[in-house]
Amino acid sequence: MKTLFMLLLFCHVASTVKHSLKYVLTATSGVTNIPEFVGLVMVDEVQLGYCDSNSKTAEPKQDWVRDLAKENPKHMEWYVQKCSSSQQVFRADIDGLKQRLNQTGGAHILQRMNGCEWDDETGEVIGFHQFGYDGEDFIVLDLQTLTWTAPRQQAFSTKLRWDADKARLEYEKYYYTHTCPVWLKEYVHYGRSFLQRTDLPSVSLLQKTPSSPVSCHATGFYPDRAMMYWRKDGEEHHEDLDHGEILPNHDGSFQISVDLILSSVAPEDWRRYDCVFHLSGVEDDIVTKLDKAQIRTNWVSPSEFPAGVTGVVVGLLLLPALCIAGLFIWRRNNNGE
Structure with missing residues (x-):
């Protein structure tokens, strides 16, 4: 068993030269208290940027990304435009899916994750582009065959339509094998002091x-x-x-x-x-x-409380629950229920 652990550890260490750039876009329908559209940019699992349908702009999330945006304003302008256009596309897509699946109500979520991985030791690049709907894979791009796969039967018509768009497929191939790695390498180089640091816990x-x-x-x-x-x-x-x-x-x-x-x-x-x-x-x-x-623990035996304190503690413990209940009732009243 020790040998197995060391093998797993070796494999884990061997992957340290890989970097990733991910775009995660999420659109919702029938979900309250959150924006209808949210977009994230992640490099090596660190959030670099954020936008949503409420703020209607792109926001850097790291100091070095803010510096990069100052040096290259067009870079940030591209993200702002992409955020705005993606909101419109995703709103139309989720409405179209609801109609196709005969979904007249309820909460629904459409997500897209795309980007690339780059091994800075071997130079290998892997691109990915996939959609999920209501928590399940919906349609996924296979860059090896330049075709789309449809894990769900409802996505088969979309697969046939997208497979027939050869110009788009060639664009996807070029983007994920050339454009995306160039951007990823720029981020890794510019943010190397942050992304390639080592912090002990x-x-x-x-x-x-x-x-x-x-x-x-x-x-x-x-x-x-x-x-x-x-x-x-x-x-x-x-x-x-x-x-x-x-x-x-x-x-x-x-x-x-x-x-x-x-x-x-x-x-x-x-x-x-x-x-x-x-x-x-x-x-x-x-x-x-x-x-x-x-x-370390917050637990204290009731027998250790001084006389008269137990009731106060119980009251304090109940207070958050009462506040939540009050907030729920307030929301119901304000919604006219």
């Missing part, structure tokens, strides 16, 4: 209650090519674990957690466990011993 042991799993939580690391696992007696442990996904933080860094379920761990065996965080490209791992004294 802070690692904590967290627990909700004494009977809850102990979560080994790392946050603030960059890049996202990281692994975290529990060890027992120095060997990787695979039982009674709950592995979390790597998630983005608002500042462009990442976080991950792995929970260890303690129900099968005797108190005297705690000292045999530790949590290991490995960041690709960094030689030394961060090792955190399973130590009760190091666990």
Whole structure:
């Protein structure tokens, strides 16, 4: 099992030279409290730009992207125009899909993700362009055959129509094999101090209650090519674990957690466990011993409250729920329900 882990780790490290540029566009119908259209630009899973149908403009999300926009105003103008035109196209597309699928009401979501990946060691470029509708793949471009594939039967007529548009297919091929990689390389070069940095995380042991799993939580690391696992007696442990996904933080860094379920761990065996965080490209791992004294928790036993305090605490705990209930009633009244 240790050999398998090292193989997986090697494969993960081997992918560190790959960079990606992704455009994620989302249109909604029948969904309240969010814009009808949202567009994101991502490089190496870091959000660079944002636009939506409410703001009607493109907004840089990183300081170095703002500097790039100042040096090249036409670059930002292109995004502003693209945001505006995409809103109109997506609004028409989602209305057309609802008619074709006989959907007269309800909430519906149309998404497009396109872009490219570039391996700066081998020079390999991979392009991608796909649509999803209501959480399922709808139609996907195959750049090898220059044809569209339709995972859903409802998209077959679209596939036939788009396959017949040879000029568009040739444009797609050129864009994803030439234009997109050029833009990606420019972003990676211009933002290299940010995108190619290495930040180690802070690692904590967290627990909700004494009977809850102990979560080994790392946050603030960059890049996202990281692994975290529990060890027992120095060997990787695979039982009674709950592995979390790597998630983005608002500042462009990442976080991950792995929970260890303690129900099968005797108190005297705690000292045999530790949590290991490995960041690709960094030689030394961060090792955190399973130590009760190091666990952070907000839980307090009711018996530890001074007399008269319990009622106050219960009231404070109920307050958010009451506020939410009040907000719900207020919305209902203002909607005339």
